[in-house]
Amino acid sequence: MPIIETSGLTQSYNETTVLRDVDLKVEPGETLGIIGPSGAGKSTLIRLLDLLEIPSSGSISIFNQTVNNKTDRLPLRRRMAFVHQKPLVFTTSVFDNVAQPLRWRGIKKDVIKAQVHEALALVKMDAYINRHAKTLSGGETQRVALARALVTRPELLFLDEPTANLDPQSTVMVEELISSVIQARNLTVVMTTHDLAQGQRLADRIGVLVAGKLLQLGQAQEIFMAPACRAVAEFIGVENILSGTVTAADNGLFTVAAAGRAIQAVGDFKPGDTVDLFIRPEDIVISVTDDKTSARNHFAGTITRLSLVSPLVRLELDADGLTLMAVVTQQAAADLELVIGKLVFASLKATAIHAARGVCLIK
């Protein structure tokens, strides 16, 4: 049984719809990452799941209970906790900050003391127990906010961009803590991030939210290798995206007329289909001679840009009006004597191209 299930979840503010028709299920013990660009509706979704807001339409079921306007939310909300993007700490000690949710619940002093110690130990902040919370660094504040969320022993934890305001070192530390806490407490987690790599490190599954729509839901690797549509590919940073129409298809191999040429790829498409082709720079093989390889696609092009992104060299090719980004190692760039203006040959296997229908088929 899923811990969270939504159907057609929609939220509008002043007649602007910021979340549309979201269907998702979160299983017990699962960590679901919601990724998407700024303004996509990630925080709105997480606020709805935390029962802080009432949706414009659609339904939410949490802990097997359908939530509607008449539902008493407090008992459900007491089984969950939320760490906000910019957590606020009270102008008191670390101990008092973490103890507060237990005091609100009227828990006895000695139990509070034990649970605060336990929560601070989980986030490795026990040494800071008497510090004034306002004197903490950003990473430390985030850890105290995490302890304050965990102190009530929630079953469900919501994390809204937990490392958005942190430097890389604190990000690593907070990510490691989140991961160990999830395991130690066997928590079900929904977290938002704008970073697919962070989602990959922390989440079991990823949902990609763009312009209020959940466009893809799956394993991070699946999203990385096979974006469901152009909007997902653009968000995760696929650099070569071509649009075209399928002109021929035979036994899983199809030809697309795109950028004035015939490109071959594998997939289940038929003539007349409109498709987008996603090509990763690392899948393009560069040579300086026009040797025909077994690859199905060959392009001759002039190097228009070269940049060092250690340990690789990135190159931009102009292949008769078609711009392609490719990468080679620094050694290969030196061996091939790659310079701006040089004519090179790019080859690409049909299997290295991922194709998706031109329209995002949501759900």
Ligand SMILES: Nc1ncnc2c1ncn2[C@@H]1O[C@H](COP(=O)(O)OP(=O)(O)OP(=O)(O)O)[C@@H](O)[C@H]1O
């Ligand atoms: N209470 C509100 N009233 C009006 N508009 C709102 C409200 N809350 C959010 N919005 C709008 O809804 C859209 C989605 O906002 P949301 O904060 O959910 O996006 P997000 O994906 O979390 O963005 P970010 O990554 O920048 O935090 C934005 O255009 C925002 O301005």
